[in-house]
Amino acid sequence: MFQRFALAFSLGLMASSVLSGPTSASDRGPLQIYVSKATQTLTVYDGDEVLVTSKVSTGKPGHSTPSGIFSILEKRKYHESNIYSNAPMPFMQRLTWSGIALHEGKVPNYPASHGCVRLPNGFAKTLFSMTERGAHVIITDDPVTPRPISQANLFTPRQPIPAGGLLSDAELRPTKIEASLKPVEVAMNEVLPKTGAAAQLVLEDEPPLRILITRRSQREEVRDVQEMLTELGFDAGATDGVLGSQTLAAIRGYKRWKSIEKDGELLSPRFITELSASAGRDKPLAGQILVRQKFKPVFEAAIGIREPEKGLGTHFLEASHVDRFKGKVDWRSVSIDNHLPAPTLKRLGITEPADDAALFTAEAALARLDIPDDVRAKIETMLSEGSSITISDSGIGPETGDGTDFITVTRTKG
Template identity: 55%
Template sequence: MLRRLAFGLGLMSATMLSHPAFAELAHTLQIVVSKNNQSMTVYDGAKVVSTTRVSTGKAGHSTPSGIFSILEKRRYHESNIYSNAPMPFMQRLTWSGIALHEGHVPNYPASHGCIRLPSGYAKTLFGMTERGFHVIVSDAPVAPAPIVHANLFLPLKPLPSEPLMSDIELRPTVKRQTSEAYEVAMADHTTDPTLTGSIEPQDTTPLKMLIKRRELRETVSDVQAMLNDLGFDAGAPDGLIGTKTQAAIAGFKRWKSLPAGSALTEDFLSALYRSSGKQEPPAAQLLVRRNFAPLFEAPIGLKNPEIPLGTHFFTASNVDRGSERADWHVLTLPNLLTTKERQRMNISLHASASSASDALDRLDIPDDLRERIATLLADGSSLTITDEGLGPETGKGTDFITLTRSEAKVAEARPAVEKPKKVRQKPRRVYRNGIGLY
């Protein structure tokens, strides 16, 4: 409570910039922006730390909605898109040009897509955040809520760090052939951590996790690995159907007397999985990043794949390995899918998205994968569950960026419109301080 009060007081003062004092908060705090309310709220768990007015993108330059994190911070930055417009205390959310920064904040959307903050607030917030800090942008206001569920990851208790063998007198199980002393080889636990059983993570940087539906890339990677195991040279499992992969698929089809033609038919996939001693292809994929770089990924099961998962964002705090406990909070964001998207993902056209709890119920996460994540879980770790894939903003040097929309972009049902009448343009407003042009 004391640290939360201190942080709130710091945000109210533009001169209080003691970043080290609040560094521990940056992992677990998150920013939530409401475009409808033109407001920003900083949360510590489910508790409000601070609020402020903001100005988001105007018509034609809308601020994207979704789940972001701070990728880069610069105390002073100039826009490379809009005539070198000043962007003090810039905190970048996408490499395509969306950021938090100081600027003019009227009571309406006025930016070119960025989120403008009042000057004093922008300066203080800049001093209290760090790269990786979560930022959620939504149309209607949303707020994190506590959640407890068996499928949410929990940390594992550290095993004793002492050597596996004690210093008691050793008793050989074979009869000694000599009375002379002899040596017994023992592993040095200081150089071989696997012998201590310790599972303490070497890096306490938060994990960023994403669960999504599997796409062609993951299926092709599986196919390549299974073909290689069966003796067909499909090349490295990179998810790309190149010349080697095509030749290996053709060879397998000849072996199984399957018709040639389209590469990844249902008959081919079923035969390949059976020949490899595996079940049908899993429906979902778990991807893990840390320090803005991929760490690992693995397939997981998904029950009732014809039902939308929805878009849910979970964050972990108070991670305690001693008691194997952690507190989780969740935000659910509206994210409508178009008819074409539902058809592409084999989702029922009329099924409603799952709640956060129901989405977790539908996941089948292997025990070895769960244990691996449990050994790495740290304060500020996050999990996004969504139907769609990585999206265009997720790339090198980012966390998982999930773009959402509360209104589906459906062009096929748009009625014909008359030619618009010419409307007199309002004179462009110019700000003397030159701030907030982005």
């Protein structure tokens, strides 16, 4: 999350401007950085309020800056490029481990970098002082503006269920209570205070969640297949989501058993349907929700997607003003162009792409999700200031890995 700060900038730059409103620093939520390649500008938002803007220089032809949803992975006041002849990169804020970053550099009025986002002298230092690791950076072609969003499927903060009360497996002393005895000791679970500064402090210290909602990948599908084959007595090997030799042999064995050896693709819909029926399971859900915190995976679970043949689109949402005791939160969102190529659409089973922004909104995507109650409860008891949701059809990209949040790349050229 960004550091809270008073807006007292002395940039002295014609390249950038600061707009400040009456809101006090204590009322500020998480900040977001938006970069538009079309206008070569950067804008920092606090909710709906523009805090600072600047011109930038993104990647030139042949070295395009990727569009998508990123977060700051690393910060260094001085860094030298490992790719381009140790070129200096002052006030570097890394967005990918493959070499994309925000940093100070020459900023003409056109794209001129090797893929990074160059910031003007002075402004780079100012932005560096405003941010912390994990802050979101959204890079798009045309400018986008965050807007408030309200939808019934959005997560609402809740207090953890108290673990108080008598412990059913605790031995009490003495076993017989008489009026003449002194007060007895009773084993109790500790309950966090429901009100007060101590409880509020505990909740505010919870690091923000990074939530990705997407379609199930082949990895999750293979894990299901491995589990079901093993339950039916076929040796599918480890449940690791990898189509290794043991898993392939088990699939072939099941298909011979059911006389469906020639049903086309390896994990065909017919095979999945028949295997699920044999194992006494419902048809696998179409969606997956994954949760990270402090750049590390926390958990993942299957969720339902109604009308899976329709695209969800690509959307980013972030929470602010999270009040766990009142069960209130403000969500803001942006929708990002992400035109998937035909082979990807075929692989995902999408026959109606989410290319019409007027129809495929964040609200429309959320309304089609079926999130199990236990998954919702787990997320809502962990929800905190700056938690975010990315909704994307295209799943986990190659830039997401160890030491990152969920990185969604929507365009690599242009």
